Amino acid sequence: MAQSGGPTVVINASVAGVVQEAGRHPDVIEEIYGGRNGLWGVLGEELVDLQEEKRQTIEALKHCPAAALGTCYYELDLKGRPAEAAKDLERLFAVFEAHRIRYFFYIGGNSSQDATLKIHEEALKRGYEMRVVGIPKAVENDLPHTDHCPGYGSVVKHTAASVMELALDTASLAAETCSCCLIEVTGQNTGWIAAGAVLAKRHPNDGPHVILLPEVTLDEAKFVAKVKATLAACRHCVVVVGEGLRHVNKDGKVEILAEDKTWTDAAGNPMRPGAAERLAELLKRHKVDASIRTVKLGYGQRCAAHFASATDVAEAVACGENAVRAAVNGQSGFMVKIAREQEGPYKASYALHDLRDVANVVRGVPRDWLSEEGMMPNEKFIEYARPLIEGELKLTMEGGLPKYVALDKVPLDKVLPPRA
Amino acid sequence: MAQSGGPTVVINASVAGVVQEAGRHPDVIEEIYGGRNGLWGVLGEELVDLQEEKRQTIEALKHCPAAALGTCYYELDLKGRPAEAAKDLERLFAVFEAHRIRYFFYIGGNSSQDATLKIHEEALKRGYEMRVVGIPKAVENDLPHTDHCPGYGSVVKHTAASVMELALDTASLAAETCSCCLIEVTGQNTGWIAAGAVLAKRHPNDGPHVILLPEVTLDEAKFVAKVKATLAACRHCVVVVGEGLRHVNKDGKVEILAEDKTWTDAAGNPMRPGAAERLAELLKRHKVDASIRTVKLGYGQRCAAHFASATDVAEAVACGENAVRAAVNGQSGFMVKIAREQEGPYKASYALHDLRDVANVVRGVPRDWLSEEGMMPNEKFIEYARPLIEGELKLTMEGGLPKYVALDKVPLDKVLPPRA
Numbered sequence: 001m002a003q004s005g006g007p008t009v010v011i012n013a014s015v016a017g018v019v020q021e022a023g024r025h026p027d028v029i030e031e032i033y034g035g036r037n038g039l040w041g042v043l044g045e046e047l048v049d050l051q052e053e054k055r056q057t058i059e060a061l062k063h064c065p066a067a068a069l070g071t072c073y074y075e076l077d078l079k080g081r082p083a084e085a086a087k088d089l090e091r092l093f094a095v096f097e098a099h100r101i102r103y104f105f106y107i108g109g110n111s112s113q114d115a116t117l118k119i120h121e122e123a124l125k126r127g128y129e130m131r132v133v134g135i136p137k138a139v140e141n142d143l144p145h146t147d148h149c150p151g152y153g154s155v156v157k158h159t160a161a162s163v164m165e166l167a168l169d170t171a172s173l174a175a176e177t178c179s180c181c182l183i184e185v186t187g188q189n190t191g192w193i194a195a196g197a198v199l200a201k202r203h204p205n206d207g208p209h210v211i212l213l214p215e216v217t218l219d220e221a222k223f224v225a226k227v228k229a230t231l232a233a234c235r236h237c238v239v240v241v242g243e244g245l246r247h248v249n250k251d252g253k254v255e256i257l258a259e260d261k262t263w264t265d266a267a268g269n270p271m272r273p274g275a276a277e278r279l280a281e282l283l284k285r286h287k288v289d290a291s292i293r294t295v296k297l298g299y300g301q302r303c304a305a306h307f308a309s310a311t312d313v314a315e316a317v318a319c320g321e322n323a324v325r326a327a328v329n330g331q332s333g334f335m336v337k338i339a340r341e342q343e344g345p346y347k348a349s350y351a352l353h354d355l356r357d358v359a360n361v362v363r364g365v366p367r368d369w370l371s372e373e374g375m376m377p378n379e380k381f382i383e384y385a386r387p388l389i390e391g392e393l394k395l396t397m398e399g400g401l402p403k404y405v406a407l408d409k410v411p412l413d414k415v416l417p418p419r420a
Numbered sequence: 421m422a423q424s425g426g427p428t429v430v431i432n433a434s435v436a437g438v439v440q441e442a443g444r445h446p447d448v449i450e451e452i453y454g455g456r457n458g459l460w461g462v463l464g465e466e467l468v469d470l471q472e473e474k475r476q477t478i479e480a481l482k483h484c485p486a487a488a489l490g491t492c493y494y495e496l497d498l499k500g501r502p503a504e505a506a507k508d509l510e511r512l513f514a515v516f517e518a519h520r521i522r523y524f525f526y527i528g529g530n531s532s533q534d535a536t537l538k539i540h541e542e543a544l545k546r547g548y549e550m551r552v553v554g555i556p557k558a559v560e561n562d563l564p565h566t567d568h569c570p571g572y573g574s575v576v577k578h579t580a581a582s583v584m585e586l587a588l589d590t591a592s593l594a595a596e597t598c599s600c601c602l603i604e605v606t607g608q609n610t611g612w613i614a615a616g617a618v619l620a621k622r623h624p625n626d627g628p629h630v631i632l633l634p635e636v637t638l639d640e641a642k643f644v645a646k647v648k649a650t651l652a653a654c655r656h657c658v659v660v661v662g663e664g665l666r667h668v669n670k671d672g673k674v675e676i677l678a679e680d681k682t683w684t685d686a687a688g689n690p691m692r693p694g695a696a697e698r699l700a701e702l703l704k705r706h707k708v709d710a711s712i713r714t715v716k717l718g719y720g721q722r723c724a725a726h727f728a729s730a731t732d733v734a735e736a737v738a739c740g741e742n743a744v745r746a747a748v749n750g751q752s753g754f755m756v757k758i759a760r761e762q763e764g765p766y767k768a769s770y771a772l773h774d775l776r777d778v779a780n781v782v783r784g785v786p787r788d789w790l791s792e793e794g795m796m797p798n799e800k801f802i803e804y805a806r807p808l809i810e811g812e813l814k815l816t817m818e819g820g821l822p823k824y825v826a827l828d829k830v831p832l833d834k835v836l837p838p839r840a
Contacts, residue, residue: 003592007589007592007593037592037594037595038595040595040596041595064588065585065588065589066585066588066589066591066592067592067593068592069592070591070592070593070594070595071592071593071595072595072596073595073596074595074596157820157821160820160821161726161821161822162720162724162726164821164822164824165485165486165720165723165724165725165726165824166719166720166723168484168485168486168723168824169427169485169486169719169722169723171486171490172423172427172457172486172487172488172489172490172491173427173487173490173491174457174490175457175458175460175461175490175491175492175493175494176460176492176493176494181719199819199820199821200821273693293719294718295718295719295720296716296718297720298714298715298716299586299589299601299713299715300582300585300586300715300717302589303585303586303588303589304582304585305585306581306582306585306727307726307727309820311820386819386820389819389820389821390819390820391820392817392820397812399619399806399809399810400577400580400619400729400731400806400809400810400811400812401577401580401581401584401619401620401809402581402584404584404585404588
């Protein structure tokens, strides 16, 4: 197995699930290898023997942030560079063959699942007996067909707690002047994480008061009016904005707000001030009477294992286990997906979905999960997201800080010549 | 009592300490009032009756972020605007007299303790019998004479955990390219918070690899060389930088890096890109061969009650209690300070310090608590900081998020004409 793309709080929990489940099938799975740094490391024949790790290390991986095996953003880009991609696939199968690898599990998001699909198809083409199963991972929650993605519940839990705390902070500052705080969150081109901040709101006057998602193009006038109305009513206003928020630029085209080229540095290069800062500028231009602050939660969100969702961790483990079970049962070319029991209290179940429907497809927040004006998720979204953040981990602590484990990463001997 | 300046995770714990201790002296303290939004609210006769609050609400304040009574940045600026300040003091004492206020506790940092001192001196001048005691509060840890400030332990605990998690994330990204992460932390003109990030480092090759403090003017060449050497050795590098880092500008003057005016927006206004982004620009200019990311932890740090230090909370409560005890014993014109037992395991004790030595004085990290090159705190600092982050809170949770309380804030009837 290998890990790919941006890490999440639970990407290692899926590794633990794979290792533990694989260990339950010693009749068919003799060795359990990890590829270092995703496909990049596999191409370099950088494999480690995960049966050399202590059992308790594997168990502790479930509470450990970042990608324990290392990750990469390397893609098998068959369309863009067919010759190079063919060479990569050639090399990959040389590595698989050299180490008798017959199962391949790739934990990742959209473009990683594209690579998983290509490996599956290549195996079929070559008649190389192999079972290839993708394991979903995306803090952005933008994979299709799965109810949600492992990693999402934890990033929302941490983001909502931070927004709740920042909202209290903002409210307590409204004295001489009104107080406004603009909080930028990650999520790339979808607003799942931004929407999740609504869980911080327990009473109608609590922040966040406005949530802006990339799925709804910014209506400047409505946004400014809503901030002004909130300040008039509450003396403070908390806005959460997804980093990929779109607006209509001066040429009438829809573009990402933070990529607007009108801000330049001294050398004339475009600045990337961030969506929150751009909105602050907008509010100032409209003479909003408040002290305005911006916060960008940034990369800290996706690795905040000190406040992860126990539900998310358990599901990530189960995704890993289900991938192994599917492969042992002869399945290949699928991604594990999470389904939700429709009746009664929240309960997840697991199924498989054809990788061809998953790879490179991005799913946004449905429009009817947002208020009519589009600046606040509604009850449908809340019902969806609330169970995903339930439960806290009991972290092992040492000196007041979490004790995270690292893998020993005992390397396999290389048997191939170095990658050309 | 009232709260002033930027909130901390434990500024409400001190309120709880004051209320609970005041309740133990019913013979001399008949009523317990809170001023809303610090002196700003007191000037407006915005007082609330804290005996109307439930006991469990006061107890739960110990785990609640932001300023529960509200805060302000308003100052009694006797020097700058003597006429206005005299009017403010006149009004304050009218409020005190109207409500028979004979004890005043102000929870705040440097400039708030300046106000506390002025109120004490004005009471003496007027012959108004009053006991005025300051209660320290500063995430920045920059108050003199106290071993450390309530609020500091929690901000360091959260910052160090975040840096540890970001360091693991950064390390796991080093694949096709080396990986470098620049993390900007708060702290204004001192590096106490930045230095605290060293607690995230458990092994020599762990991040953070470089910590830059405002107390040590940036040596560009040494900094770039250290990053390059770290990347060569570890393939990743984590840098923590205090927001107030100073450098030598083009005119040879020492100024704050993030306030350098050479970055402008499209209209020619100076940009405030932040110290981390400036350092990223510097590394790129020096052709550092790595993928470089920046993170600015920002205001979320000071209100992260979801991961507060139990030691910090207990000490903030004790500071409030000790302030009341001192006042009941007839003391006035002092700030409570924390001392440290010099032998054996860490243990705090409490004493008083003359406000005249505290007001407006800023204390930085001692130079001999840093490595010779000045880019990493040494064992002396670690020994100092480590006990302050010990212990975790058992937060009441609801739906996967902390359940923070709010005060009812039952207002006192106003008896004075509105403030002129």
